[in-house]
Amino acid sequence: MTNVLLVMRKGYRIHGDHIETMRRLGLSIHVLTEFTQATEDARFANAVVLSGEEKARAVEIGVKHSRAHGIRLAVTFQETDIEVCAAINAELGARTTSTSAAMTARDKSQQRRFLARHGLPSPQAIEVSNIEEACAAAQRIGYPVIVKPTRAASSVQVALVSEEGALRARLTSIQELARSGTGNYYQGTADAFALVEEFLPGNEVTLDGIVIDGRFHLGGIHNKMRMPGPFFEEDLYSLPFKHPDEEPKLARIAAGICEALGLENALFNVELRQDTRGEYRVVEFSPRISGGHVYRNVRDVYQIDLVAAHLVSCIPELAPLREHMLHRSAPRMATCIKFVYRDGRVVENHSGKASLSDAFTAYYPTAPAGTTVHSAPKGFDIAGLLSVKGRYREPGDIARVEQRAAELERELGLVVSGEST
Numbered sequence: 209m210t211n212v213l214l215v216m217r218k219g220y221r222i223h224g225d226h227i228e229t230m231r232r233l234g235l236s237i238h239v240l241t242e243f244t245q246a247t248e249d250a251r252f253a254n255a256v257v258l259s260g261e262e263k264a265r266a267v268e269i270g271v272k273h274s275r276a277h278g279i280r281l282a283v284t285f286q287e288t289d290i291e292v293c294a295a296i297n298a299e300l301g302a303r304t305t306s307t308s309a310a311m312t313a314r315d316k317s318q319q320r321r322f323l324a325r326h327g328l329p330s331p332q333a334i335e336v337s338n339i340e341e342a343c344a345a346a347q348r349i350g351y352p353v354i355v356k357p358t359r360a361a362s363s364v365q366v367a368l369v370s371e372e373g374a375l376r377a378r379l380t381s382i383q384e385l386a387r388s389g390t391g392n393y394y395q396g397t398a399d400a401f402a403l404v405e406e407f408l409p410g411n412e413v414t415l416d417g418i419v420i421d422g423r424f425h426l427g428g429i430h431n432k433m434r435m436p437g438p439f440f441e442e443d444l445y446s447l448p449f450k451h452p453d454e455e456p457k458l459a460r461i462a463a464g465i466c467e468a469l470g471l472e473n474a475l476f477n478v479e480l481r482q483d484t485r486g487e488y489r490v491v492e493f494s495p496r497i498s499g500g501h502v503y504r505n506v507r508d509v510y511q512i513d514l515v516a517a518h519l520v521s522c523i524p525e526l527a528p529l530r531e532h533m534l535h536r537s538a539p540r541m542a543t544c545i546k547f548v549y550r551d552g553r554v555v556e557n558h559s560g561k562a563s564l565s566d567a568f569t570a571y572y573p574t575a576p577a578g579t580t581v582h583s584a585p586k587g588f589d590i591a592g593l594l595s596v597k598g599r600y601r602e603p604g605d606i607a608r609v610e611q612r613a614a615e616l617e618r619e620l621g622l623v624v625s626g627e628s629t
Contacts, residue, residue: 209236210525213274213282215293217258217266219243222572222593225504226285226497227251229515233526238277240270267295274300281522285475285503285515290314290496304522305495309469313494316358317400326468329461329489331408331481335400339379343372345404354405357382365588368407375404408489410482414445415462416497416506418514418534419471420521424463425534427514428506429455430498430545431606442590443547445502446610447509448539450603458488465493473521475514501570501595505543508569508597512536542600543569546613548592549583550575552624557592560621567612569595571620581624591622 212235214220219241220227230237231251238254239246246255256273258266270282274296281302284293294310312318317335324330334345335358346353346369355378356366365382369375382402411434416427433444449455462478478493497503497514507513517533520526557573572593575581581589596616598609 209234210523211236211238211253211277211279212519212523213270213279213296214239214252215270215282215284215289215296216240216286217242217289217292218286220246220285221574222500223285224570224572225501225507226515229513230283230519233516233519233529235519235523238273238279240266240273240282263292263295266292267299270296271299283519283522285496285499287314287494287496287499290494294495302522303472305474306470309471309474309495312469316356316403316492319490319492320403322468323465323490326464328464328468329487331406331483331489331491333403333405336379336402336404337400339376339383342375342379342402342404346372346375349404349406352407354403354407355379355382356403356405358400358403367585408481408483408491410484410486412479412481412491413449413458413488414477414479414498414502415458416502416514417459417462417476418517418521419466419474419476420517420534422467422472424459424466424476425512425517426455426459426462426536427497427512428502428510429458430502430505444610444613445505445545445547446606447505447543448600448606450606454488461488461490462493465490469495471495473518475518500572500593501543501545504570505545505595505597509539509541509543509600510536511540539600542598542605542609544596544606544609544613546594546596546617547590548594548617548620548622549589550581550591550622550624551583551586552581552626554579554581554591555623555625556621557623558621560619562594562616562619562621565596565616565619567596567598567609568616569597571595573622591624592620594620 236253239252240256242258282293282296290310291314294305294307297304312322320333336342352370367378412432413429415429418425429449430445431450474495475497477498479491480488481491520530554575559571575591581591596613
């Protein structure tokens, strides 16, 4: 049995499908995590529990454990762990994402420089290291502008601002996030802690795919709920893509990023948004697959298994399974992911009556009972992730499955006590 190291420091609550695929391939999973419950999780052969160590120390611990157990590959499905995972793989000699590619992807200011250097479509952006720089940058770009952290994820602290007072307030919040160390976002110093960017007013999509032997393969492109601001909470990720004629163009942009990064074998995600002319520009990219239900839904809709294909491409013992891994079918169903937001103290959080519906696929309760959650502008907490499915015969079915997701959200066993203070 092949041993693999799964690097998931913040936990793996929304990655059940990813982990199940690893087990289905017969892999023995060793997990490197800060999630103490992992020691009792029967899915893992071994759990190495960290206690908030800095990246370098986490890498050292991961490499030591890997060498002691004959592990030759580390894998992550988490944005904040791509640097740690790449560094471990570099020490193990695995041909996956390089440390330089991971560092570029992990920092949005480096991403902007990288995209400009390679002539890839990107919004106008100015990286800033203090609030006064940011105010001057906003004047040059012209309000309204987007302000975002350079090292966060899941649209945390991303906001549209229309005047200087609001910009200063948002930047103060980002500075507090950077100093706090929350979520393993910022560790150590960052020359630029935020970006000020032009606002792209069009539709946004998230694209997931895979690179095998240097060649990019498309998995799926999710429609996303159009968010006009001031905040950009994720919601309503649906498949199939509503504009299939645009798939080749978006896939070429993704392939161009992967080629410029020098990726050989990697999962890959890129988010894009349309500008005023309807042209797509890159919002951000990462050498990992989206979390939550995205992987499962791409597999269900298009029959392509991105996680399995990645593992097979990296593990010689699994090479015989590779032949049919990358077949991408016509859409077989419609799916939608509903992001569930609340404000207050969670009393109960489970699938409830929603699970009785034929449309129900899965629910990840990400906020346990007793947790206090905040939606924007107070916070950016996700209480849960609901995934639903439906028949796909014509494009109107996509809107119908999105509506069904909104209906089933009301059937969840999610109870939140009063508005939190």
